[in-house]
Structures are given as C-alpha cells and as structure tokens.
Amino acid sequence: MCGVIGIFGHPEASNLAYLGLHALQHRGQESAGIVSSDGQQLRWVREMGHVGEIFTEERLRQLPGSAAIGHVRYSTTGDSVSKNAQPLAVNYAHGSIAIAHNGNLVDAADVRARLENEGSIFQSTSDTEIILHLIAHSREGDLPSRIADALRSVHGAYSLVFLSETSLIVVRDALGIRPLSLGRHKKSGWVVASETCAFELIEAEYIRDIEPGEMLVIDSDGARSLRPFMPEEPRRCVFEWIYFARPDSNIAGQSVYAARENMGRRLALEHPVPADIVIPVPDSGTAAAIGYARESGIPFDQGLIRSHYIGRTFIEPTESIRHFGVKLKLSPVRDVLAGKRVIVVDDSIVRGTTSGKIIGMIRSAGAREVHLRISSPPTIGPCHYGIDTPDRNKLIASSHTVDEVRRFVGADSLGYLSLEGLHQSLSSVLTQHEHRGLCDGCFSNDYPIPLPAPARTRQLRLISV
Ligand code: AMP
Numbered sequence: 001m002c003g004v005i006g007i008f009g010h011p012e013a014s015n016l017a018y019l020g021l022h023a024l025q026h027r028g029q030e031s032a033g034i035v036s037s038d039g040q041q042l043r044w045v046r047e048m049g050h051v052g053e054i055f056t057e058e059r060l061r062q063l064p065g066s067a068a069i070g071h072v073r074y075s076t077t078g079d080s081v082s083k084n085a086q087p088l089a090v091n092y093a094h095g096s097i098a099i100a101h102n103g104n105l106v107d108a109a110d111v112r113a114r115l116e117n118e119g120s121i122f123q124s125t126s127d128t129e130i131i132l133h134l135i136a137h138s139r140e141g142d143l144p145s146r147i148a149d150a151l152r153s154v155h156g157a158y159s160l161v162f163l164s165e166t167s168l169i170v171v172r173d174a175l176g177i178r179p180l181s182l183g184r185h186k187k188s189g190w191v192v193a194s195e196t197c198a199f200e201l202i203e204a205e206y207i208r209d210i211e212p213g214e215m216l217v218i219d220s221d222g223a224r225s226l227r228p229f230m231p232e233e234p235r236r237c238v239f240e241w242i243y244f245a246r247p248d249s250n251i252a253g254q255s256v257y258a259a260r261e262n263m264g265r266r267l268a269l270e271h272p273v274p275a276d277i278v279i280p281v282p283d284s285g286t287a288a289a290i291g292y293a294r295e296s297g298i299p300f301d302q303g304l305i306r307s308h309y310i311g312r313t314f315i316e317p318t319e320s321i322r323h324f325g326v327k328l329k330l331s332p333v334r335d336v337l338a339g340k341r342v343i344v345v346d347d348s349i350v351r352g353t354t355s356g357k358i359i360g361m362i363r364s365a366g367a368r369e370v371h372l373r374i375s376s377p378p379t380i381g382p383c384h385y386g387i388d389t390p391d392r393n394k395l396i397a398s399s400h401t402v403d404e405v406r407r408f409v410g411a412d413s414l415g416y417l418s419l420e421g422l423h424q425s426l427s428s429v430l431t432q433h434e435h436r437g438l439c440d441g442c443f444s445n446d447y448p449i450p451l452p453a454p455a456r457t458r459q460l461r462l463i464s465v
Contacts, residue, residue, distance in 0.1 A: 001074040001244070001388050002086070002102040003027030004180070005198055006161040007067060008168040008218045009189030014063035016185070017070035020198035021051045026246055027102070027194060028074035031085035035098035037165050038065030042096045046071075046085040066189070069163045071100035076388050077108055078126035087163070088129055092136040094143070097164050101128040102178045102194055103157035104386040107452045111154055130154065144169060144217050148228035155449055157237075157385035159210070161192060167219040168192070175448055176212025176234040177385045177439055179251045183207055190218050195249040209252055212236075234437035235448040239387055241426060242376045243347040247287050254430050257287050262425035263375040263417055264291025264345060271415025272296060273343060273371045277336065279303035281346040281358055288375035289345035298343065303336045303362065326357045338366030345373045349416075350389060352396035355409040363410070372411040377419045377443040378402070384451060389442055419443055 003024030007013040014036040021032055032054050033046025043063055047054045051072060071086040078084045089098035105111070108127035111134070116122070120133045134150030135143075143164055148171075151158070157177035162169040170192045172180045183191040183204040191204040199206050210216055212234040215226040237244075240251055247257040267288065278298050280289030283306060293300035310329045342362055349355050359370050378397030383389045392398045396405055406414035417425070419440065426438065441447040 003072045003194040004100040004102050004161045005070045006168045006192040010185050013066050013068035016202045017068040018055050019202050021070045023198040023201045024072050025051055028072040030080045031073045033085050033087050034070040035087045035089050036063035036065040036068040042089050044089050048082050069100050069161045076104045076386055084124045084126040090132055100161045102159045105154050105156035106384050107155045169217050171215045172210045174213035174229045174232040177237050180210040195245050197246045197249040235439040238438045238440045260287030261291035264288035265295040266421040266425045267373050267375050267417045268292040268295035270421050275341040275343045277301040277340050278343045282306040285346040292345050301336050303333050304330045326354050332361045332365035334365045340367055341369040342367045343371045348376045351394055352408050359410045369412045371413045374416045378416050379442050381442050381445045383442050
C-alpha cells in the first residue's frame with residue numbers, strides 16, 4: 001500500500017513529483033518523500049506525514065534537477081517510523097542510487113538475515129532496503145544489470161522506481177501485481193506513476209502500462225525497454241479495482257470506475273431485495289452503489305456524508321484511531337434515511353467493525369430496514385503482496401458464515417458479490433488476455449507467489465537431515 005512516481009527530463013521535476021504525490025496520497029498516508037537529481041548529485045526530503053504538510057516551497061527548492069522520484073507510504077513490512085520513509089537513497093561503490101517501492105517482498109526476512117550474516121548493516125526495517133544491498137553486492141557491469149541481478153534474488157510484488165544521477169529506471173515484477181503506468185509530460189519529459197490519476201493532475205498523457213516483468217531505462221538517450229526476467233502469466237491485483245485505486249484511474253488501460261459500476265450491477269443481479277433507496281458508503285462504495293441502483297431501478301441517494309478532512313479510516317494503523325475514525329468520517333442524513341428501506345453498498349468487509357458502526361448510524365437515523373451489499377466476495381485471506389489486510393484470524397469472513405457476519409454487523413440482509421461475479425464484472429472491462437491473469441488470493445486463497453516456510457519448520461528439517 002504505497003504510491004510511487006518518477007519524472008525524467010522536465011526542468012521542474014520535483015514540483016511535478018510533488019503534485020503527482022498529492023494525487024497518490026490515498027495509497028499511503030504515513031510518510032512521503034522526494035529524491036531529485038541535477039545530473040551530478042541526488043538530494044532528498046522525506047518525512048512522516050502527508051504530502052501537503054511535508055513539502056513547503058522552501059523544501060521543494062532544495063530539490064533541483066530535471067529528474068525526481070517520489071513515494072507515499074503505508075507500511076506493510078517494517079515499522080511506521082521516519083527511518084523507513086522512502087525513497088531510500090544511498091551512496092555506494094558505483095555512485096548514488098535512490099529507490100521507491102510499492103509492493104511487498106515475501107522472503108524479505110530470509111534475504112535480510114543472509115545479508116546480515118555476510119556483513120550488511122541495515123539502516124531501516126523496510127523490505128525495500130534489501131534491494132539496495134543486493135544491488136551493491138552485485139558484480140554485474142551496469143546499473144540496469146545490477147538491478148536485474150538483485151531482483152532475481154528476491155520474491156514478491158514490486159513496482160519500483162530507481163533514480164541514479166543520470167537515469168530513471170522502473171521495474172515491475174513478472175506477475176505485475178501492483179500497477180505502474182507510463183506517460184509523457186505535455187511539455188517535456190517522461191512520467192511513471194502507480195496510478196494514472198497522477199497524470200491528469202500534472203498534465204501528462206498516458207502512454208501505456210509498464211508491462212509485467214518489464215524494466216524501462218530512461219536516460220538522456222531516451223527510453224529503452226528490457227525484459228530481464230523469465231516471462232510468467234501476469235496476476236494483477238483484483239483489489240486495486242475493487243477498493244485501492246482511485247476511480248478516476250485506469251489500470252491495464254481500463255477504467256477503475258467502470259469496473260466498480262459493473263460490480264454493483266452484478267451485485268444487484270445476484271442479491272436483489274425490495275427497498276426504497278440505494279446509498280453508498282462514500283467514497284469506496286459509490287461507483288458500485290450507482291451500478292446497483294441502475295441495474296435494480298431503485299433510486300440512488302446520499303444517505304451518508306463523508307468528512308473530507310479525515311483520511312481513510314483503515315489506513316490509520318492503531319485500533320483506537322480506527323474506531324474513532326469511522327464516527328469522524330461518516331455521518332447519516334436523517335432526511336434521506338428516516339422511514340426508508342435502505343440498501344447500503346460498500347466495497348468490502350474486513351474485520352466487520354466499520355460495517356457494524358455504519359449500520360448502527362443508518363438505523364439511528366430512522367431507517368426501517370438496512371440491507372448490506374458488498375461489491376467483492378468475502379475476504380478470507382490476508383494479502384502478502386502489499387495490501388494491508390490483517391491476519392486471517394482477524395478477518396471476520398474467514399471463520400464466520402455469511403449469516404453470522406450479517407448478525408454481527410446488524411443488517412437485515414447481507415449479500416456479497418460472488419467470486420465468479422467479480423471475474424465477470426472485470427471481464428467486460430479487461431481484454432481477454434488481461435482478464436486471464438488476476439490475483440484474487442484474499443478471496444480464493446489461491447496465492448500466485450508461494451510464501452517461504454515458517455522458520456520453525458525449516459529448523460526441524462535441518463535437524464532431521
Ligand atoms: P472493517 O471494519 O475492518 O471491516 O473495514 C472495512 C472497511 O475498510 C470498508 O469500508 C473498506 O472500504 C475498507 N477497506 C477494506 N480493505 C482495506 C484496506 N486494505 N485498506 C484500507 N481500507 C480498507
């Protein structure tokens with residue numbers, strides 16, 4: 001759960017990176033940073049907090065040059081502390097290099113332990129630093145080869161942007177789990193970003209997605225595409241379309257908004273119920289609620305108002321803040337809800353606490369019935385590839401039936417989109433080729449990248465050999 005951006009060949013690179021990070025703020029709100037290059041030297045600013053708070057005019061002036069990379073972070077590996085803020089930047093035998101990472105390495109602990117045994121000293125607890133150590137250890141000749149060599153030693157999801165004094169290098173893992181798109185600024189230069197909504201803001205044109213398994217090297221000679229990894233069937237993360245990406249972004253060239261609307265339409269076909277209004281949990285449920293209303297013919301209304309001065313509730317790491325957040329973030333509109341049979345649409349149920357509070361709010365505003373509709377299947381497994389879903393034992397649907405979840409959240413009825421319905425919703429916005437390869441591990445337990453065996457198991461095996 002992070003966002004990355006890279007700019008090359010524009011005189012105001014760090015200003016554009018700053019604006020782009022604003023558009024990616026929803027992907028991480030713990031820390032943000034920018035590293036720039038003026039062709040000779042890397043400079044950086046990175047801190048805990050939101051993009052708008054960290055980057056003053058004065059700080060942006062400290063980041064000169066025509067190339068820059070930026071990052072917004074929500075931790076999935078490593079603590080939420082300033083030493084883990086990205087982009088990370090180091091000097092090593094071959095010069096300077098900075099890295100910004102969206103994704104998660106599944107074997108980070110093992111690779112780190114091996115590197116530490118060989119003498120590496122780590123400055124952070126994030127999995128991303130491992131890649132820098134592997135690059136420094138590599139015996140390959142040029143930077144693209146050293147990066148490829150490093151990445152062949154790790155497993156997991158990564159959409160990466162690297163900055164050296166003279167080049168921007170971007171890499172997407174062979175399964176293409178996290179998104180990464182390429183654009184061109186209307187005046188000059190190249191742009192890469194986790195989501196295309198960043199292009200809109202900085203007036204760049206979308207060209208294409210960085211392909212799964214592609215490395216793109218951008219320098220003063222232009223851009224060249226390399227294929228350093230064995231080709232694999234892509235497995236793009238389905239949850240980006242359901243919740244994580246902004247609805248005004250396109251992933252794999254396809255509209256997130258249209259995908260969500262389709263999910264809502266499909267949900268209406270799978271779980272119809274007589275009602276007076278369809279309302280979304282804003283903003284995550286809005287496009288799906290519109291789809292549900294259009295398909296069912298039941299009027300769409302705004303029964304919940306969202307405060308825009310508080311971020312995503314879930315994204316705040318502690319339980320106490322999360323509970324507080326739901327009340328701070330949403331409030332019911334009595335005039336819309338009183339006396340009505342209400343269908344409320346949200347994108348997912350994780351622990352079940354948010355839905356329970358929302359249903360309580362809708363009832364206390366006088367609704368006669370509350371029917372909860374979820375535009376994704378039950379979340380039964382954690383994500384190991386960069387989305388912060390909690391451990392399986394905290395996922396309510398992993399150990400409870402749909403009716404038990406319904407009772408827990410206090411709804412009159414509950415309907416989830418089926419896994420098949422989810423795939424059907426996406427198949428009409430994705431080409432057949434793109435649709436074939438999706439990762440839906442959190443809904444199916446079908447994980448494309450195997451996890452390393454727990455340390456204890458390996459120890460037992462060692463002893464018995
Ligand atoms: P919960 O209270 O744990 O069931 O949280 C469910 C709410 O969190 C839903 O409204 C979702 O929109 C939102 N949500 C689901 N997954 C995530 C995630 N990985 N990060 C942030 N928010 C999420």
